[in-house]
Amino acid sequence: MNAKNTLFIIADEHTRRYSGCYGDPVVKTPFLDKIAAEGVTFTKAYTPSPTCVAARACLATGEWLHQNEYFSSVEAYDMTRPSWGHHLIDKGHEVVSVGKLGYLRAGPGNGFTREFLPIHNLNELGWVRGLLRNPLSFPEPNVEVVEFANHVGVGETDYTKYDRVVSETACAWLRQAAQREHDKPWTLFVSLTSPHYPLICPQEFWDLYDDDEVGTAHRGPDIEIHPLMQELRKFYNYDDHFDADLARKARRAYFGLCSFTDYLVGNLLTTLELAGLKDDTRVIYTSDHGEMLGSHGLWTKFQMYEDSVAIPMLMSGPDIPQGVTCDTPVSLIDLYPTLIEAAGEPLNEREENLDGVSLFRIIEGEKPERFVLSEYHDGGVSTGIFMLLNGPWKYIYYPGFRPQLFNHETDPNEDVDLAEDPNFANALAECENALRSMLDPEKVNARALEKQAAIIEKLGGYDAINNMEQSDIFIEVEALYVNNAELRTPCDLLVASEAIVPE
Structure with a gap:
């Protein structure tokens, strides 16, 4: 694989299926569709x-959650474990970030030679209420839930203002990079907060849709809800605050934010081409997770349903086949070896033993000898949640509770839980054995609760945490960077970018 530059773009809360290139007939994402047409679309990224x-x-880190133990929103990446950026910097590459990182704190040890407009955990804490899981504490009222439903519609938010600045800064960096000599390929990591809630989008992107075409979310049949799902629904009771009209407006705003995100991606792609960098740069687009958007009566993330865990993964550029789809299941952890290989560097001995597999090798047909996994050890549930993909099966394991089993080939909406059907006992057993071949879920769950109990004690206990002011930590930090002129202008990089009007 020839060493090339990498433009790595990550969105926040972009569900895989809400993109034109993934078959959505309504959501308008022409620039993401362009990446897909010129490269590879991974159809099963999680x-x-x-x-x-x-x-x-x-x-x-290129590691699963049970390996790195950054279990919750409070336990953020703290520089103590090596990242792909550290590897590239050690080999003499320039690795620059623009936008949200979500680490513990800013600093040269984060794996970037320079951070522009970074967002990290507020006061090095984050969302501390999510720690109160054993026993589970239900906030009354849940401020975050109420704020979510009260912020739906048209307009600019600190998120959209921030993302515009991030896009402008990244475009300015690309223009300057084109004028400089680089001994080795560079990596530019551009991290947008959109389409993350609040579900308020700028007018021009709201106007791309109408109320009738956005449709309604899939609710699913009226079946018994798993006891852990009951906990989550009670804790994150978003749906209690939505009627049909507000839910439709929320979908329209989210679709608009997906198009807004696409527009910002378009600015980056256009700048890359105008700067003469396209032939020497690969582009990767993905998201950190999805958004339920009312599906199954649920909102935001935290679930193991597809709309929460399924993410887009697109890749184009030199040496990448054009217009190809890849159905091999992949994960964000696969980007660790991908970024190192893209820069022309070999993996070290430790990295060779990671479960992640370079997307270049997967494109060439390699089938990783591993399962794709997702874990949740954060607010709203008294025990951890483990999801494993095994062929057509999605297996969800809850320590201390019964599991769930869905067949994606026959039940793509995940309406029929087969875990207690004796006809699928063999599939259930195979999935549990596969999960236990990767980890001991009871031990991992106990370890997560143990770590979080120590943090709770350090912060003064349940009462102290419940008395802390709870707010959206990222909105506060974004407001700081958008409204502070000194922070808004990183050295001399920030210049006005050429406007690209969405069609």
Whole structure:
């Protein structure tokens, strides 16, 4: 594989299926469709955890959650484990980030030679209420839930303002990079917060849709809900605050934010081409996790349903076949070896033993001898959740509770839980054996709760945490960077980018 530059773009909360290139007939994503047409579309890409901070820690380290133990939104990546960026920097490559990182703190040890406009955990804490899982504490009222439903519609938010600045800064960096000599290929990591809620999108992207065409979410049959799902629904009771009209507006806003995200990606692609860098640069697009958007009566992430854990994964550029789809299951952890190989570097001995497999090798037909896994050890559930993909089966294991089993080939909407059907006992047993070949779920669950109990004690206990002011940590940090002129302008990089009007 020839060594080339990499433009790595990651969105926040972009569900795989809400893109034109993944077959959605309504959502308009012409620039993502362009990446797909010029490269490879991975049809079965998944997050290692359906929550921002944990997923990004797995992306950084190339490890599953039970391996790196960044279990929750509070336990953010803290530089103590090597990242793909550290490897490339050690080999003399320039590795630059622009936008949200979701790490513990800013610093030269994060695996970037320079961080522009970074977002990290507020006060090095994050969402501490999510730690209160054993016993599970239900907030009354749940401020985050109420705020979610109260912020739906048209307009600019700190998120969209921030993302515009991130896009402008990244475009400016690309233009300057084209004027400089580089001894080795560079990697530019551009991290957008959109289409993450609040579900408020700029007017021009709202106007791309109408209320009738956005449709309604799939609700599923009225079947018994798993006891852990009952906990999640009670904790994250978003749906209690939505009627049909508000749900339709929320879908329209989310679709608009997907198009807004695509527009920002388009700015980057256009700048790359105008700067003369396209022939020497590969492009990767993905997301940290998805968004339920009312499906099964659920909102945001935290679930193991497809809309929460299924993510887009697109790759184009030199040496990448054009217009190809790849059905091999992949994960964010596969980007660790991919980024190193893209820069022309070999993996070291430790990295060779990671479960991640370079997407270049997967494109060439290699079938990884591993299963794709996702884990959740955060707020709203008293025990951990483990999801494993095994052929057509999605297996979900809850320590101390009965599992779930879905067949994606016959039941893509995941309406029929087959775990207690004796006709599928063999498939259930095979999936459990596969999971236990990777980890001991009881031990991992106990370890996560043990680590979190120590943090709770350090913070003063349940009462102290419940009395802390709870807010959206990322909105506060984004407001800081958008509204502070000094922070908004990183050295001399930020210049006005050429406007690209969406069609």
